[in-house]
Amino acid sequence: MLERIPRSLLVTALIICCLALPTACKSKPPAEPVRTSPPTIPPPQKAEPVDEMEDFKEPEPRAEPVRETPSSLAARLNAEGIVARIHFDFDKSDLREDARRTLIRNATAISKREYSQLKIRIEGHCDERGTVEYNLALGERRARAARDFLIAQGVPASRLSIISYGKERPLERGHNESAWAKNRRAEFVWRAD
Numbered sequence: 001m002l003e004r005i006p007r008s009l010l011v012t013a014l015i016i017c018c019l020a021l022p023t024a025c026k027s028k029p030p031a032e033p034v035r036t037s038p039p040t041i042p043p044p045q046k047a048e049p050v051d052e053m054e055d056f057k058e059p060e061p062r063a064e065p066v067r068e069t070p071s072s073l074a075a076r077l078n079a080e081g082i083v084a085r086i087h088f089d090f091d092k093s094d095l096r097e098d099a100r101r102t103l104i105r106n107a108t109a110i111s112k113r114e115y116s117q118l119k120i121r122i123e124g125h126c127d128e129r130g131t132v133e134y135n136l137a138l139g140e141r142r143a144r145a146a147r148d149f150l151i152a153q154g155v156p157a158s159r160l161s162i163i164s165y166g167k168e169r170p171l172e173r174g175h176n177e178s179a180w181a182k183n184r185r186a187e188f189v190w191r192a193d
Contacts, residue, residue: 093141107153127180139164
């Protein structure tokens with residue numbers, strides 16, 4: 001039966017079969033199934049807590065700290081009341097025992113090394129009774145008594161100055177013994193000059 005088919009036809013058929021065979025053996029990839037629900041996403045993992053301050057370091061200052069000027073130091077010390085006022089008896093300039101104790105504490109404060117560039121002005125004051133001239137002289141004696149005591153405690157005289165205001169700058173306005181007792185005093189004022 002094969003003898004009756006022309007040879008050229010057989011060769012052609014054989015070639016076609018050989019060429020068609022590799023494509024016929026190839027399989028089609030299966031079609032993707034149609035999704036009816038959204039894809040599932042795995043739940044997020046919990047993050048570990050982090051202590052943000054664990055490795056935190058304060059920046060170190062690079063500039064020198066600002067130093068107080070003598071004027072600002074004097075103003076601060078005056079506002080803080082580092083040295084206390086003292087009081088006197090009526091018509092007296094001698095130091096009472098409470099005034100001596102206060103002056104000893106004042107001498108200790110004035111003598112601190114960090115205040116050595118400052119000076120102290122001692123202001124003598126009186127109550128309203130008496131003449132202007134008499135009270136100016138009495139205020140000066142009071143300031144001088146305080147200054148002399150501080151010098152005896154070791155405060156250099158070059159750091160101390162005195163002034164009398166007499167009755168011109170009362171601490172408390174009033175015309176009774178309570179006001180007068182507060183006005184008979186010596187004040188201590190820090191100065192940068």
